[in-house]
Amino acid sequence: MQKIKYKAKEWDYSFKSMTWWNRDKVKNAKVMVVGCGALGNEVIKNLVLMNVSNIVIVDFDEIEYSNLSRSILFDHSHVTNSSRKVDAVKHKVEQINPTVTVEALHADVCHGVGLSYFEEVDVIISCLDNRQARLFLNRYAFQFSTPWIDGAIENVSGTVKIYRKGENCYECNLTDIERQEIKAKLACADVAAQYESHGSIPTTSISASIIGAIQVQEALKIIHGYEDELMTQSLYYEGFHNLYLNYTETMTNPDCHCQMEDIHLLRTELSHKATIESLFEEMHKSLEESDPIIMLRSPLILKVQTMNQDKTAEISIPKYKLKDYFDEDLMILNQVDRIDHSFSDKTLTLEDIGIASNDIIKYISKEGTMKFLKLKLNS
Numbered sequence: 468m469q470k471i472k473y474k475a476k477e478w479d480y481s482f483k484s485m486t487w488w489n490r491d492k493v494k495n496a497k498v499m500v501v502g503c504g505a506l507g508n509e510v511i512k513n514l515v516l517m518n519v520s521n522i523v524i525v526d527f528d529e530i531e532y533s534n535l536s537r538s539i540l541f542d543h544s545h546v547t548n549s550s551r552k553v554d555a556v557k558h559k560v561e562q563i564n565p566t567v568t569v570e571a572l573h574a575d576v577c578h579g580v581g582l583s584y585f586e587e588v589d590v591i592i593s594c595l596d597n598r599q600a601r602l603f604l605n606r607y608a609f610q611f612s613t614p615w616i617d618g619a620i621e622n623v624s625g626t627v628k629i630y631r632k633g634e635n636c637y638e639c640n641l642t643d644i645e646r647q648e649i650k651a652k653l654a655c656a657d658v659a660a661q662y663e664s665h666g667s668i669p670t671t672s673i674s675a676s677i678i679g680a681i682q683v684q685e686a687l688k689i690i691h692g693y694e695d696e697l698m699t700q701s702l703y704y705e706g707f708h709n710l711y712l713n714y715t716e717t718m719t720n721p722d723c724h725c726q727m728e729d730i731h732l733l734r735t736e737l738s739h740k741a742t743i744e745s746l747f748e749e750m751h752k753s754l755e756e757s758d759p760i761i762m763l764r765s766p767l768i769l770k771v772q773t774m775n776q777d778k779t780a781e782i783s784i785p786k787y788k789l790k791d792y793f794d795e796d797l798m799i800l801n802q803v804d805r806i807d808h809s810f811s812d813k814t815l816t817l818e819d820i821g822i823a824s825n826d827i828i829k830y831i832s833k834e835g836t837m838k839f840l841k842l843k844l845n846s
């Protein structure tokens with residue numbers, strides 16, 4: 468009998484015979500990838516090929532020539548045009564698999580990504596190269612009980628670690644020296660809290676392929692709900708001597724911040740484009756909050772001075788954005804980390820004071836308890 472040839476036109480047709488595969492779970496999953504360097508390229512490539520249909524990508528860098536040798540989603544035209552990594556990745560991914568939706572956030576994960584993203588995604592895959600960003604990611608992910616998978620590469624080696632609330636915590640496993648280094652960088656007296664620059668770690672696309680592939684395999688287990696099959700130990704891979712080592716981190720300590728209780732989200736129809744004044748009015752009307760105190764994720768800088776003290780300026784710029792406005796280092800003379808009714812310029816928008824699109828505002832209510840207000844999405 469002659470075989471009838473079936474022309475499969477479904478992207479994931481060949482996956483159907485894999486017993487562990489669930490098409491609907493993968494198609495409906497939402498994954499955030501933080502960092503679009505060598506590792507991020509490999510992770511995103513794998514997610515797209517596996518047909519994970521909703522991907523949020525976060526990065527604030529532009530593409531440089533040195534990125535090309537280890538980033539499959541970048542090409543020479545991106546270097547010529549100084550393309551942003553997130554834009555290039557989104558464009559390329561949509562060419563490869565048009566059924567995938569990519570939301571590109573050109574932002575710093577420490578301050579510029581709305582907290583709703585951390586709440587809404589099923590899993591976060593970290594492709595970062597610095598500790599400060601991982602620390603922020605760890606805190607935000609645990610705030611919303613979202614698991615995150617960390618990957619790191621250097622030369623021909625790499626690590627993969629899974630962090631889940633109550634199971635394992637990045638911050639609890641930092642050494643004293645690492646803590647001091649982070650503290651010193653975050654407390655930097657000059658302009659913004661600048662963290663270590665990208666692109667300086669010598670590595671290869673091969674290390675990125677191996678580590679990125681394991682990260683995505685673990686992410687697929689989380690998406691499918693195969694919790695028992697997840698890596699229970701961290702993995703260290705060394706390619707020169709072909710070593711694979713599993714090791715256990717110290718998990719969480721008793722006073723770990725990640726033991727925080729699950730939060731209840733309040734909602735508003737306001738977006739980050741609303742003014743401070745309208746937020747206070749809305750909170751008074753809908754939530755009966757007469758005197759809330761808005762907690763800022765990044766301090767708002769109100770007055771700066773040049774290092775030689777010959778000029779001062781009154782401004783309203785979130786600390787993490789100062790570097791976008793000023794080329795020189797500045798002394799900060801006045802800053803606030805919370806906003807209440809006494810704040811002088813309530814015509815500023817929430818965006819002006821550092822609240823991002825799709826953000827969740829943390830505030831202290833009249834009873835003195837911490838509450839969370841989710842802004843209108845995708846505005």
Ligand SMILES: [Zn+2]
Nearest residue numbers: 636639723724
């Ligand atoms: Zn902890």
